[in-house]
Amino acid sequence: MSEILALRTGVRVVAKKTVLFREGDPFRDFYSVREGWAACYGLSERGTPRIFDFILPGDPVNLSSIRLEASHSTMEAITDMVLCAFRCSDLARYMHETEDRWRRLENVLIGEFVASKKKFIEWATNSSMQRVARLILSLAKRLDERGLVQNGSFQFPLRYRHISDALGMTQVHVNRVMATLRNQGIIELEKQILHIRQHRELVAVSK
Amino acid sequence: MSEILALRTGVRVVAKKTVLFREGDPFRDFYSVREGWAACYGLSERGTPRIFDFILPGDPVNLSSIRLEASHSTMEAITDMVLCAFRCSDLARYMHETEDRWRRLENVLIGEFVASKKKFIEWATNSSMQRVARLILSLAKRLDERGLVQNGSFQFPLRYRHISDALGMTQVHVNRVMATLRNQGIIELEKQILHIRQHRELVAVSK
DNA sequence: CGCGCGGTTGAAGAACCTCAATTCGGGTGG
DNA sequence: CCACCCGAATTGAGGTTCTTCAACCGCGCG
Numbered sequence: 001m002s003e004i005l006a007l008r009t010g011v012r013v014v015a016k017k018t019v020l021f022r023e024g025d026p027f028r029d030f031y032s033v034r035e036g037w038a039a040c041y042g043l044s045e046r047g048t049p050r051i052f053d054f055i056l057p058g059d060p061v062n063l064s065s066i067r068l069e070a071s072h073s074t075m076e077a078i079t080d081m082v083l084c085a086f087r088c089s090d091l092a093r094y095m096h097e098t099e100d101r102w103r104r105l106e107n108v109l110i111g112e113f114v115a116s117k118k119k120f121i122e123w124a125t126n127s128s129m130q131r132v133a134r135l136i137l138s139l140a141k142r143l144d145e146r147g148l149v150q151n152g153s154f155q156f157p158l159r160y161r162h163i164s165d166a167l168g169m170t171q172v173h174v175n176r177v178m179a180t181l182r183n184q185g186i187i188e189l190e191k192q193i194l195h196i197r198q199h200r201e202l203v204a205v206s207k
Numbered sequence: 208m209s210e211i212l213a214l215r216t217g218v219r220v221v222a223k224k225t226v227l228f229r230e231g232d233p234f235r236d237f238y239s240v241r242e243g244w245a246a247c248y249g250l251s252e253r254g255t256p257r258i259f260d261f262i263l264p265g266d267p268v269n270l271s272s273i274r275l276e277a278s279h280s281t282m283e284a285i286t287d288m289v290l291c292a293f294r295c296s297d298l299a300r301y302m303h304e305t306e307d308r309w310r311r312l313e314n315v316l317i318g319e320f321v322a323s324k325k326k327f328i329e330w331a332t333n334s335s336m337q338r339v340a341r342l343i344l345s346l347a348k349r350l351d352e353r354g355l356v357q358n359g360s361f362q363f364p365l366r367y368r369h370i371s372d373a374l375g376m377t378q379v380h381v382n383r384v385m386a387t388l389r390n391q392g393i394i395e396l397e398k399q400i401l402h403i404r405q406h407r408e409l410v411a412v413s414k
Numbered sequence: 415c416g417c418g419c420g421g422t423t424g425a426a427g428a429a430c431c432t433c434a435a436t437t438c439g440g441g442t443g444g
Numbered sequence: 445c446c447a448c449c450c451g452a453a454t455t456g457a458g459g460t461t462c463t464t465c466a467a468c469c470g471c472g473c474g
Binding site for chain 1: 452455
């Protein structure tokens, strides 16, 4: 792992709303996130953005760059970000060096592929209330694994616009769903901090 | 190509509703479809099936078997089918034999991955009428590439249940959507044959 | 002949959207 | 320091889409 760090070519600081990659851009650099959130999205034919996933601190930004020549989605910083930069070619060489590294990477990529199918199912079978609850829970889980959740509370820089783009509903409706979750005392949202007050309830609502 | 055929271990005939693979089943055989249709689906937590894709004559049934140990979805015959069978291990060996074969296979797999993202977008941004129209068009296109469309007409063995499972709507609503397409003279459905009467209109409706 | 699956139809309601107006809070220029 | 401004959140009213439940029809098949 420390060997990977040696490949780092630098740290890049970007302001919120910066577009890191556009769909179709050739990959040159690989990034991992030290600080901040980003959104990974594609555009529908009519130009409406659809967020596939949020990229959180600790996440690789463009893992697929190792297999793909060009980006298949657009990445945009939601907050100011600090990124660790690598050159794709360096990383590819590193990964090819041993059979073991390669296989582990493949497993991650394949896992992502299978996960995207599962996500599709969930997406397609749940109500908006369930989807919102699931989104919050999955973000909380991912952040918790990185030690970024304290007592059920975490930084939550998403605007309702992001949630609506990710879940396929209007901002107005996101508001109403979030409002009922708040009114029921399940979550609390102050400043940019989200508190999960009744985890058990939130899970119940999510299915 | 003829070399691949030499690897064929046999032909398997299965009745409709036969489950070819269940989610989690280890892969042993690889199939390609000579005749018939199948559905590839996963189950949501509540047990509702969600069809990812339909498998048509000429399609590989379980391409991912070359990279994956076990099936990540269930495959079920919609009609009676005739399958060409291969042993996964034979196929894997064949694909590894030359750099070129391997690379082409990888490209196909990666293409599938990217396509699944695109599909997700479409899925998430369109009305049920648009989704139905798109499904019909995409099936027609795939069948046409295999010479199975004559003058805008083709075998259509899907029940409304399949369409509703694929598109995330109720059978009742599938019926109503199909009914309006028929009433507008855009499509016609008799026996198990679908006629696209006004291709241009169908495309217009799909976006 | 009867049974059952699949398609069709109607009515009522839930979920979600659209449009539009209002509020709130943080940032900015004067 | 204050007035203003702008993006985001909130709220209301009214409409559309889709679901649910229920009944009925038609047809193939044992």
